[in-house]
Amino acid sequence: MSTEHTPWLANPAMQKILAPLLVGAFLLGLWQALCVGLEVPVYLVPSPADIGRTLITDGPLLLGALWMTLQITFLSFALAVVLGVAAAFLFVQSRVIEASLFPYAILLQVTPVVAIAPLIIIWVSNTTLALVICATLVAIFPVISNTVLGLRSVNPGLLNLFRLNRASRWQTLLRLRIPSALPYFFGGLRIASGLALIGAVVAEFVAGTGGTGAGLAYQILQAGFQMNIPRLFAALLLIAVTGVALFSLMAFIARLCLGHWHESEQG
Secondary structure: OOOOOOHHHHOHHHHHHHHHHHHHHHHHHHHHHHHHHOOOOOOOOOOHHHHHHHHHHOHHHHHHHHHHHHHHHHHHHHHHHHHHHHHHHHHOOOHHHHHHHHHHHHHHHHOOHHHHHHHHHHHOOOHHHHHHHHHHHHHHHHHHHHHHHHHHOOOHHHHHHHHHOOOOHHHHHHHHHHHHHHHHHHHHHHHHHHHHHHHHHHHHHHHOOOHHHOOHHHHHHHHHHOOOHHHHHHHHHHHHHHHHHHHHHHHHHHHHHHOOOOHHHOO
C-alpha cells in the first residue's frame, strides 16, 4: 500500500501517534497471549484483561487516589519552577555566586529523597506540605540547571551587538538572554514534571499516608499487602499514563511558545 493512497501515513504528526499505539497494542496482545497460554496465576502477573477489569471495578477508588497524588505533583512542580527559575537568575548574575551556590543544588539532586523524607515529615507537621517539599526537592534541579544553561548559552555575536548598541543589563536579559533560554527552560520542564510525579509517589511511600487522603502509593502498598496484584498493576498503569500525559502537556506548551520562531519546535 503506497502512501499516495493513504496520505495520513506520511503525516509526521500521525506517525508520532500511530507508531507508539501500534507498538503498544502489539505488546499488550503478546502479554495477554502469554498469560493465557502459559496459565500464569493472576497473583503473579495479571493479564491486561484482568488489569482492565480492575480499573473498571476499582475505578472510583483509584481515581480518587490519583487525584490526591496529582495535587501533590502540581503543587511541587509549580514550586520547583518558581524556586528553580529564581535560583537560576541568581546564579547567572555572577560566576562567583554560581560557583558558591550551584554545588548545593547538585547536593539536592544526588541526595536520595527516601533518606531525607522521614526527617522532613517529622519536622513539618502538615503532611501535605511535607510531601510537597519532598517532591519539590526531586523536581527542582532540572529547572535550575537547564535555565542556567539557557541563560548562559547566548550567541556571542548577538551579545556583542547588544553591547555595541549600549543595551542595558536589563534590556539584554529581557530581549536576548531570556528568549535564548526558553528552549532549555522548557526542556527542564519536561523532565521536572515527571520527577515531580515520582517525588510525590516516593514521598507518599515514605509517609505511609492512608485514609481518605491516600494517594496512589498507599493503594500500591495496600494492594501488595492484600496480594491484590491486578489493583497494584492498575495503580502503576495510572502513574505511567499520568507521567506520559504530563510530559506531553509540557511538550505541547513548548510548541505553543516556541513553534512559530525556534527551530527546535519546527518541522
